[in-house]
Amino acid sequence: MQNGLIEKVGKIAVETFKGSYRLRWTVNSKTQTLTIGKVSKESLKVANAKASQIDLDIMTGNYDETLVKYDARRAAKSIQSPTQDETLLTLWESYKAISKKSVALTTQSEQWSQVDRCLSKIKEPKLFELKSASDLLAELLNHYSVSTIERVLTDINAACNLAVDMEKIEKNPYRKLKRFLPDVITKGGETERTKQSFTDNDLKNILNAFKTNQFQNINSPYSHSYYYPFIQFCTLTGCRPGEAIAITWDDIKVKDDKTWLNINKSYSKGILKTPKTNESRLFPVNDELLRVIESFPKIPNENNLMFPSVRGGYIEQSAFSKRYWRPIVLKLVTNELIERYLPQYNLRHSYITRLIRLGVDVATVGRICGTSPEMIVGHYLSPNDDYIPPNLGLILSL
Numbered sequence: 001m002q003n004g005l006i007e008k009v010g011k012i013a014v015e016t017f018k019g020s021y022r023l024r025w026t027v028n029s030k031t032q033t034l035t036i037g038k039v040s041k042e043s044l045k046v047a048n049a050k051a052s053q054i055d056l057d058i059m060t061g062n063y064d065e066t067l068v069k070y071d072a073r074r075a076a077k078s079i080q081s082p083t084q085d086e087t088l089l090t091l092w093e094s095y096k097a098i099s100k101k102s103v104a105l106t107t108q109s110e111q112w113s114q115v116d117r118c119l120s121k122i123k124e125p126k127l128f129e130l131k132s133a134s135d136l137l138a139e140l141l142n143h144y145s146v147s148t149i150e151r152v153l154t155d156i157n158a159a160c161n162l163a164v165d166m167e168k169i170e171k172n173p174y175r176k177l178k179r180f181l182p183d184v185i186t187k188g189g190e191t192e193r194t195k196q197s198f199t200d201n202d203l204k205n206i207l208n209a210f211k212t213n214q215f216q217n218i219n220s221p222y223s224h225s226y227y228y229p230f231i232q233f234c235t236l237t238g239c240r241p242g243e244a245i246a247i248t249w250d251d252i253k254v255k256d257d258k259t260w261l262n263i264n265k266s267y268s269k270g271i272l273k274t275p276k277t278n279e280s281r282l283f284p285v286n287d288e289l290l291r292v293i294e295s296f297p298k299i300p301n302e303n304n305l306m307f308p309s310v311r312g313g314y315i316e317q318s319a320f321s322k323r324y325w326r327p328i329v330l331k332l333v334t335n336e337l338i339e340r341y342l343p344q345y346n347l348r349h350s351y352i353t354r355l356i357r358l359g360v361d362v363a364t365v366g367r368i369c370g371t372s373p374e375m376i377v378g379h380y381l382s383p384n385d386d387y388i389p390p391n392l393g394l395i396l397s398l
Contacts, residue, residue, distance in 0.1 A: 010055030021047040046165045052098040087128040095159035115155045133173040134334040138326045197350035197382035202338040215331045222310045229296045230307040238351025242266035245315045248304045259285040267314045353382040
């Protein structure tokens with residue numbers, strides 16, 4: 001391959017030299033060169049990115065004459081102090097500066113502005129640290145819809161991928177975050193919950209995270225384990241969250257040597273009301289659930305609630321999700337301890353799906369869970385992705 005100029009990025013020449021891509025430029029009457037790597041599509045992409053960064057730094061007065069900033073291999077030889085750690089904000093601003101000449105103005109004014117608005121909602125600087133990617137996602141979910149966050153993550157990933165190419169960071173911590181988003185679909189402007197359910201292993205890890213304060217912030221005044229009984233109850237009954245929040249110790253009924261839970265109310269958004277079906281139902285308590293209920297602490301509170309909030313009143317579902325469920329479950333996903341993020345409501349999907357797979361008929365499941373067979377099939381029953389059809393024995397000969 002002949003040596004020669006490929007293109008110019010501002011004042012920086014991108015050229016081939018002895019089978020590799022090389023950058024060459026002159027600044028302060030001194031010619032500098034920087035070898036990128038063997039000729040390939042990937043190396044050319046990195047070469048153009050580094051050329052853009054160097055050209056921008058020269059124009060803005062941020063040029064590093066030692067070249068350590070542009071070549072990590074020189075860092076070990078440098079006696080200068082290490083540069084400040086990169087954050088999402090620094091990577092995003094760098095990406096915009098480098099890409100503004102090649103990205104359409106409509107994209108900059110619409111998509112980039114949307115990213116800027118979303119990031120401006122984050123008031124805690126620590127959330128911009130690269131190690132806090134899952135915490136940042138949890139915070140964004142408190143302010144924006146899933147569809148908005150998906151679009152924002154597209155641009156954040158582009159910025160971080162460029163930073164990886166330029167060797168500013170070793171890996172992109174936001175690369176897999178899209179698959180951690182709640183799986184929510186919209187039809188006709190209405191939001192529908194996904195039919196996905198947690199696996200048994202997922203549920204065990206979620207319960208353990210609450211019970212052991214696995215992701216407890218040492219500065220938090222309230223422990224995650226306080227809500228372990230609440231999550232345990234939802235997991236073992238498939239109750240809607242509002243029904244579990246409203247359950248009282250008086251709702252435990254014993255009749256004919258059998259124990260039942262009288263589910264006759266629900267709490268949501270400050271209002272105590274009848275269940276979704278407007279009918280009360282008796283939920284049969286098996287031995288396992290009875291032992292669990294008997295282990296719950298009886299915390300004195302005005303309404304005799306089985307699961308009072310830390311302040312003694314009803315649990316506010318949105319606040320609980322923001323402060324406990326989302327951060328804990330997202331941490332489990334990013335640590336690859338569970339497969340996917342799902343809302344707390346999907347504990348109900350998981351319970352119903354498990355009963356169906358154990359062979360309980362749909363009518364019985366509907367009766368104890370307070371829903372119809374049609375709703376179970378259409379909205380709750382999760383497909384078994386691991387199912388392999390049985391051999392039918394219809395092959396006559398091979």
